[in-house]
Amino acid sequence: MTTLEIGLLYGGFTLLVMFSGMPIAFSLGLVATVFMIFFMPPAALDTVTQNVYEEMSAITLLSIPLFILKGAAIGRSPAGRDLYSALHVWMSRIPGGLGIANIFACALFAAMAGSSPATCSAIGSAGIPEMRKRGYPGGFAAGLIAAGGTLGILLPPSITMILYAVASEQSLGKLFLAGIGPALLLVVLFALYAAWRYSSEARKAHATHAKGGAHSVLLDKERYTLSQKFGALPRVLPFVILLTGVMIALYGGFATPSETAGLGAILALLLIAAIYNTWRPRQLEPIFVNTIRESTMLMMIIGMSLFYSYVMSYLHISQSVAEWIVAQHLSRWVLLAAILVLVVVLGFFLPPVSIILMTAPIILPPLRAAGFDLVWFGVVMTIVMEMGLIHPPVGLNIFVIKNIAPDIPLGDVIWGVMPFVVLMALAIVVLCFAPGIALWLPDAVITTTR
DSSP states (O other): OOHHHHHHHHHHHHHHHHTTTOOHHHHHHHHHHHHHHHHSOGGGGGGHHHHHHHHHOOGGGGHHHHHHHHHHHHHTSTHHHHHHHHHHHHTTTSTTHHHHHHHHHHHHHHHHHOOHHHHHHHHHHHHHHHHHHTTOOHHHHHHHHHHHHGGGGTSSSOHHHHHHHHHHTOOHHHHHHHHHHHHHHHHHHHHHHHHHHHHHHHHHHHHHHHTTOOOOGGGOOOOOOHHHHHHTSTTTHHHHHHHHHHHHHHHTTSSOHHHHHHHHHHHHHHHHHHHHOOOSHHHHHHHHHHHHHHHHHHHHHHHHHHHHHHHHHHTTHHHHHHHHHHHTTOOHHHHHHHHHHHHHHHHTTSOHHHHHHHHHHHHHHHHHHTTOOHHHHHHHHHHHHHHHTTSTTTOHHHHHHHHHOTTSOHHHHHHHHHHHHHHHHHHHHHHHHOTHHHHHHHHHHHHHHO
16 A cells, blocks of 8 residues: 555544544554554564653653642642632722733633643632622633633643643743743733723623613722732732742753652642641542543553554654645745644644644644744644634533533533634734744743853
8 A cells, every 4th residue: 555545544544433432542542553553564563562651751741740730739729719819809990800810810820730621620610600790791701711721731831832842852941931922912812802891891781771771780899908909918929939939940940840840749739738728638639639530641642642653653654744745835824824724623623632742743844844933833833722722612621611600501601712712813823923922032041041
């Protein structure tokens, strides 16, 4: 069989197995093993376990379970609720301040926990009821939290970026730094939309009331004293200090990503013990069980995805596809647009982990040949995958929101997140015209440390 025929068979069989309902890790492992049996030397079967182990032995991957432990410790404590409450108190006088506080709380919590579902759950469980109690439409409140939660895969410690660093052989420190500028851009865009939408809803409520309609709680103003504002800070500041310390340790060159992850996990456990009195075995058990469960699932997907990519490379499928793309002599922007559309489509069915590891051997060589900076592309690709977390049919954050706010109709949640999908697309366009938003900080830090 020709490489083209094998490649089409490989892709078709992959889709068939995935749509059968088999878990992603086992689907990829099964496809890779079957093609190894039929198209590779018999002796190759003896090396399956060795290949999977070698693909997973990158020292950078060691940081993933440790970052998950750090996120689980913070996510299963009241830290998210306290962070949200503190920001709400300080921003209560800003138009739409409650919605903006939720966006900022999601960004800060995402930077501490590194998990989109954990961010949605921790901030949304407190933020959505408070917003609805104050007159925010259910879809708008759900959209704010779902979109804010996506920042968990863009802000460090992003597991998605760790895997992209491994797949693309780029500096993890540069990738983490490159994600900060675009994340701040998204926070600003989300906050501006929240303020505009609040003002629009407030005008409608005021007009209805002026015509003799019912008074909306959206028009009520809250005032907090200075003592109340400062009283909200003590439980939040230690976690902000933890975030700052981890950043300094990583970017200052004082520790490797794995060491930083370990340090962050230990400090997070110490903080929840000191602040929330969470130290007894029965209190810590859910944290460790969740860490083991999520780490095992993720590492299985990583191992099988890398094994899948290894077989695809051995059969010369990925190289042939990459060479074919280069041979088309597409303009660099058409090439980028086509690849991003591919990522969007894959986001309908696959999690970011699988998308990165499965597509990297195919899409990165043409992008490198076209002159794109792979660190910059990693950020852009991450934002596209963020969109996959909130757009149907498989948007994970949509179902997390539906779980914590089951009385909000699914249709309202979906329509509530669509403006944020548009804002993410706008951010990608801005990054194409101004790549320095992503690259300025890593370049500045590297220049300073030389």
